[in-house]
Amino acid sequence: MARKVSTRRKAVNTGIAWTVGLLIFFPILWTVLTSFKTEAQAIADPPIWFNFHWTLENYVTVQERSNYFRHFWNSVVISVGSTLIGLAIAVPAAWAMAFVPGKRTKDLLMWMLSTKMLPPVGVLVPIYLLFQRFGLLDTQVGLIIVLTLINLPIIVWMLYTYFREIPVDILEAARMDGAGLKDEVISVLLPMAVPGMASTVLLNIILAWNEAFWTLNLTAAKAAPLTAFIASYSSPEGLFYAKLSAASTMAIAPILIMGWFSQKQLVRGLTFGAVK
Amino acid sequence: MATQHSRAAARFMISPSVLLLLGWMLIPLGMTIYFSLLRYNLLMPGEHPFVGWENYSYFLSDPAFKIALVNTLLLVGGVLIITVIGGVLLGLLLDQVMWGQGIVRILVIAPFFVMPTVSALVWKNMFMNPVNGLFAYLAKFLGLQPIDFLAQAPLMSIIGIVSWQWLPFATLILLTAMQSLDQEQLEAAEMDGAGPFSRFFYIVVPHLSRAVTVVILIQTIFLLSVFAEILVTTNGGPGNASTNLTYLVYAESLLRFDVGTGSAGGVVAIVLANIVAIFLMRMIGKNLDA
Known part of the structure; x- marks a missing residue:
């Protein structure tokens, strides 16, 4: 990989790449900056860049007026809950498919993937009516059920591609050394499986946190996660840029940080192993 | 290696996932x-008589359907062109x-995160707003008339917002593919006298074609279902100018409470998505054998 290039060429590359990178990142940077301004400074003409009086009042106001942390908590419960339940269902399946593959394992995996291709709007009406009927509209439980099901295929797939990379020979070796089934799972397989499971969990929390079809359609005030709560700023009276920015910054910050940690796994997870 | 016993255990371990997904799909x-x-309209209580294909002919002959279909194709196509070309360049x-x-x-x-x-809201308010948006300041600074993006070019604006969200995905995947390119092959071509352009078109492009296909297919699946961006920026308007198929079905079902027509539209959306899905599944399936 070590390619030799002149320092000059490297400097030019660096200049262009940083400019482009900052341009793409700019909307996020601008949102974060605006969240620390007053409303007047936020719409000042000409725009103020850094030399404003930094304030936290927007963060305080957003919380006071709309009970922000309830929605934040809803996002946490729904994304983490659906991921952990999905994991509990998917681990045995992926494990079995990776270590005891049958003739139809491949067909089964492809079929699971195909359920992900179903456009959500195709089942919007029945899900909405079923939710209405069973009192699941605007509840955390309802959203956890839906998000578990829509992300289950991705979880199974990701785990499968990780588990498949665990060398089976090592089990034979452990058995030769006299390890029982329990030792085999706990001290041999588990340590090798944990990194893959961790990446799977991370990516799925991100996907669930940002899911914005079912969360918008199935919640109102009570169970609304941040996706739905922030959508309420689309009304004209929501033209408070500094407060919108504060609410947005808090909504994207945790996921940005998690996302940066999971960027390598992102490719594998989102292409179902087709690009590694 | 697999015994009768382990087969039964495997089936037992797989069945919860299969049953849940089967239920999620079929019901x-x-x-x-x-x-x-x-x-079947929620506003009209009483019987729900069987009407055969009536909802389909109503949905398909509605002028809004044609607009939505064209908008869906423009949205998917526009974002794909921007993100794939941009992704290759950025990669x-x-x-x-x-x-x-x-x-x-x-x-x-x-x-992407x-x-x-x-x-959608950050772009709508802080950039595209004709009075207070940054683009309006920029236009005034350059002595131009500010544009009301979401009123004058709603679909184009949404294509821009969605492209910004998906450009990282295309870039990341294409970059990953580029990094797996054999550098020695490139150096050998260079030594044989191939210029930068022929190296790009004869070595890099063929190597990337598979990753590009994956990007196109996966993005298409997601782009067919763009919803939140439209809901919070334009509500599908003005008129139906930025309504895609997903939004149209949502409007029929949950705004006009027409369950019958909305469901017919949902079936149409499923058929369309399946056409894409078949190609994607083939690509991924081939990879499983490798």
Whole structure:
């Protein structure tokens, strides 16, 4: 990989790449900056860049007026809950498919993937009516059920591609050394499986946190996660840029940080192993 | 290696996933198809008589359907063109030797992690707003008339917002593919006298074709279902100017409470998505054998 290039060429590359990178990142940077301004400074003409009086009042106001942390908590419960339940269902399946593959394992995996291709709007009406009927509209439980099901295929797939990379020979070796089934799972397989499971969990929390079809359609005030709560700023009276920015910054910050940690796994997870 | 016993255990371990997904697929899908054949409006209580294909002919002959279909294709096609071309260029750029490559990579990937409602609202208010948006300041600074993007070019504006969200995905995947390219092959071609353009078109492009296909297919699946960006920016308007198929079905079902027509539209959306899905599944399936 070590390619030799002149320092000059490297400097030019660096200049262009940083400019482009900052341009793409700019909307996020601008949102974060605006969240620390007053409303007047936020719409000042000409725009103020850094030399404003930094304030936290927007963060305080957003919380006071709309009970922000309830929605934040809803996002946490729904994304983490659906991921952990999905994991509990998917681990045995992926494990079995990776270590005891049958003739139809491949067909089964492809079929699971195909359920992900179903456009959500195709089942919007029945899900909405079923939710209405069973009192699941605007509840955390309802959203956890839906998000578990829509992300289950991705979880199974990701785990499968990780588990498949665990060398089976090592089990034979452990058995030769006299390890029982329990030792085999706990001290041999588990340590090798944990990194893959961790990446799977991370990516799925991100996907669930940002899911914005079912969360918008199935919640109102009570169970609304941040996706739905922030959508309420689309009304004209929501033209408070500094407060919108504060609410947005808090909504994207945790996921940005998690996302940066999971960027390598992102490719594998989102292409179902087709690009590694 | 697999014994009768371990086979049974495997089946037992797999069955919860299969049963849940089977239920998730068959129950709502069956209901959608069933509702699509009934005259069923939530505002009109009483019987839901069987009307056969009436909802389909109503939905398909509605002028809004044609507009929505064209908008859906423009949205998917526009975003694909921008993100694939932009992704290749950005991938090439990030693949160069530079200082702080990791940080630039992080900056470029970031928009992918921004939830759709946030990115749509930030663009709508803080950039595209004709009075207070940054684009309006920029236009005034350059002595131009500010544009009301979401009123004058709603679909184009949404294509821009969605492209910003998906550009990182295309870039990341294409960059990953580029990094797996054999450098020695490139150097050999260079020594044989191939210029930068022929090296790009004869070595890099063929190597990337598979990754590009994956990007196109996966993005298409997601782009057919763009919803939140439209809901919070234009509500599908003005008129139907930025309504896509997903939004139209949502409006029929949950705004006009027409369960029958909405379900028929849902079935149409499923058929369209399946056409794409078949190609995607083949690509991924081939990879499983490798």
